[in-house]
Amino acid sequence: MTEPVRVLSAGSMRHAFPAVVSAFEQVTGIAVSLTLGPAGLLRGRIEAGEAFDLFASANMAHPRRLASIGIAEDAVCFARNRLCVLARADLGLTTENFLTVLSDPSVKIGTSTPGDDPAGDYAFQVFDRIEARHPGRGEAMKSRARQLVGGRNSPPTPPGKGSGYLITDGEADLMISYYSNARLLEADPAFSVVDIPGEFLPLIEYGVAVRTNAGTGARRLRDFLLSPRGQEILQETGFSPII
Template identity: 75%
Template sequence: MSNAVHVLSAGSLRYAFPAIIGAFGQETGIAVSLMLGPAGLLREKIEAGARFDLFASANMAHPQRLAAGGLTEDAICFARNRLCVLARADLGLTSENFLAVLSDPATRIGTSTPGDDPGGDYAFEVFDRIEARYSGRGEAIKSRARQLVGGRNSPPTPPGKGAGYLITDGEVDLMMSYYSNARLLKQDPSFSVVEIPSEFQPVVEYGMAIRKDADVETRHLRNFLLSARGQKILSEAGFSPAG
């Protein structure tokens, strides 16, 4: 696929991009190659010279940094998400007892890796918001949180294991998760998907940027992601509109 549009995308878009690529190809006849990974590590690859045409990040900071460095055109917000908690069902976690359960030293908390993966940054922002309102509690939660996925040294998901395996394998009681991922386990009786109280909820914006001097095919893909059809596909995958 040497003539394809090369996309480096945040891993949390893994359930959205296949449908986007299919619909885009049907509409335009343009092929797309896709590499998924933690957005912070993908940004590092781009800074080190990796080939790409479009970068889709789970935050705005990484594409904005590339734009500031002259590697891309300006970053554009193309979707929104939200953070939630994926917990083992018998933990009894609710939005109402969220703070009490996370503050319990016996509760084992898992997150993605800050810096490497925006999911970890957002999780730690939740803890910082707790700290701002309840001095000492947010820092205590943060100190107990285990950074288990999304990092440069994180082990890959074992073959045959689905999302939530760290909970079902007994590693943690809950994982801080994007809603777009956690929603897929809503019908599984082993799990509960719990909303984070609004006062602790970070703003989760997804940004994209295309390389400097991008070709017309890449510009078509960027425009497709912002189009009504592209936004509908993202919505069906659990994201919120960019606007």
């Protein structure tokens, strides 16, 4: 019996990749084993010897790193995402008052963990872009940011808690989040999903790389991600297609 294609994927694909896998398995009959986690930690596990066939990262840097040391083939961009802010509805955050609210030292800013998770890296890029235009503000935000998820020592989500629990539990007033995740709470009156001003937004490209000498199944899955049907599924789950 053919072994399943072993996929290690960025955790922000947790709603998209199961749908991709289901469609791929239906079309090809090829089984897939999916593991999700912070992309930086997954890359470290791969470098330490963990078996995989295909790696999907929330940035291009991690798969390119694996390609540079011969573990994987060249990385290909397969999707794009964007950052937004998931906030307490009663905070009154808007795109227009974004700088004012985030500059308030009493506002608790939550992010993912830079280095371990690209979402944290992207959030800190927002602070860097703010700093470049408004000296002092970006560094102050960065120093106050609470790195609450996506790290090697981050606690798991408690059973029964939704994705906005860090806000409802009072750990943060707002979280800098991928839109693909935050959009799922847009209809919840407890939250507001707010666009970050465009001048502060980093480019977010997701990269996929196949293990060097992997079987044809991994390459077929990569090609499916890039196909019109794969791109359609990604768009349906909150990502921006590349075609």
